[in-house]
Amino acid sequence: MNTQTVLEVRNLHTHFFLRRGIVKAVDGVSFTLARGEVLGLVGESGCGKSVTALSIMRLLPRGGARTIQGQIWLDGTDILTHTPRQMRDVRGRKISMALQDPQTSLNPVFTIGAQLREALMRRLRAAQAAITQAAIAALRAVDIAAPEQRMGQYPHQMSGGMKQRVVGAIAISGHPDVLIADEPTTALDVTIQLQYLKLLKRLQQDTNMAILFITHDFGVVARMCDRVAVMYAGRIVECGKVTDVFAHPSHPYTKALIASVTKLKGSSGRLPTIEGQPPSLMDIPIGCRFAPRCPHAEQRCRDIYPPSFPINDTHTADCWQLAPS
Amino acid sequence: MKRYIAHRLLQGVLLLCLVASIVFFVGRLTGNPADLMLPEDVSAEDRAALIQVLGLDGPLHEQFFIFVRNALHGDLGMSIRMRQPAVEAFFSRLPNTLAIIPWAILLAMAVGIPLGVVAALHRGGWIDRMAGAIAVLGVAIPSFWLGILLIFVFSVQLGWLPSGRMGGPSHYVLPVITLGTFLIAGFMRLVRSSMLEVMDSEYIKLARIKGLRESVVIWKHGLRNALIPVLTLWGVFVGNLITGAIVTETIFAWPGIGRLTYEAVIFRDFPLLQAVIILKSILILSINLLVDILYAYVDPRIRLA
């Protein structure tokens, strides 16, 4: 695998400035993504995964969301300094995103064909007929049967799994270097999930695009990813190769997650509950965010957020237990 | 789709029967219509003669039966003042009203829809508040006041535009503004609220992810969806205009069905008034049906259901 970095996020902070307080949804996230690599971003619901993704796309929801600090290096430029115009050129072509809910992600009043052609038209400055052919090919690439007929159909005429594949086709139609897939299978039922994951993996290998794969399902991480970043309350607490993290989970939060997944082997593999609740993102502890739930917490855990300690040269975790004594 | 239209047609016919019955019985409830039409010092013979001519001498149910039978043959009685069939009077005036209503709607949409979109995009900002104020003004100003003000400024003071009657294009300007202003707020508010909802949707996010220009995202992907609820209320808006035309046509001496309604009232032309109400109901019902079919065309989810 080529190890050239295509996306590097450094110390990203995105907060929601609301009347009732500041929600620190993303509070110091850093990671890198190499060309052609699949990085899993796992964590419980509400820990800031989607906000991280939308910060990178610079498509934060209206109403007080702002990225106040950090850098997002894409192909050697910090896209946080881009003008809206420059950002538009980047979206779809260098970085793209597949959304979570297939039911609401397609525009109900336009045909599949129209929505796909529109995306392709930006890349191919070609004649109408050529674009239509490209759109049909794109549908075929995501395993849609009889794509010529599907072109003229509306989203409500398709099943959820099919819609999700169309969303995927649209997302990658600009041949992006990086695809962010935000829980792309959560809304699908289990057999269709598997199908979709296989498809995504195949497309990724064919095109050598890098994927930031967001999920709350450790089983999916094992199947899909090269590396994994574990997120907790707005920060990445552990990051490393999937094999290393599974074999030697080093942050107590990761340990608890993996222990409970193995215990529940055979079931869905979803993140089960751990004793206690994640902290409110409006009132984050000053020290380690996991300290209130951690069986090994000491005084310094509550006082100071730990730095990232290396376990090996690709594996790090933010935990005072790992401090060299 | 065919079944849907048949269903709507049946609904319309039932509604129409209801309107016709109400018009008939309310008319009789308020006394013998003949008395409304006659001067107070009329002789008894003259009164009896008129009652007989109008078919008002039989028992009520018989009168209703005759009324329905005639109505089914397209006969809604004679206009007393114009001495011509009421239906004929209505249809000779209808084109004049239909000549201004589309322009009034067009004006209201041309101002109201962009205003609604812009307001939604600047929610809570001063542009939003300005647009809101313009819209409220449009509703708050009574048509007769606006009409008279426009005549005063543009006809009397500046002498740019005619103050009334039908004629060339210049005659349309003031009545269309007067009639249309009243609907601007309706369009603006509806578009604003549906646009707010649409712009937060996932498919708008996907449109932006594709890297589409913001103008395409707003005016194509956003507005097309935001207009669906507007279209459902189009029929109501046209209904409003047909009602609103009474005042506007009266001010501008515009010989349409609005002014005809006004004349029927002030000249106590009872058969004419009865006919006008029923025919206007038919008109409004047909427009609503047409709008529903159009709606099904714009929203594929309904078209193919």
Ligand SMILES: Nc1ncnc2c1ncn2[C@@H]1O[C@H](COP(=O)(O)OP(=O)(O)O)[C@@H](O)[C@H]1O
């Ligand atoms: N539109 C919003 N307004 C206010 N707060 C939000 C909004 N979206 C997300 N948040 C906050 O940001 C946190 C992270 O959300 P999100 O990134 O969607 O979580 P997830 O990891 O499940 O994708 C949530 O806990 C929520 O409180």
Ligand SMILES: [Mg+2]
């Ligand atoms: Mg999410």
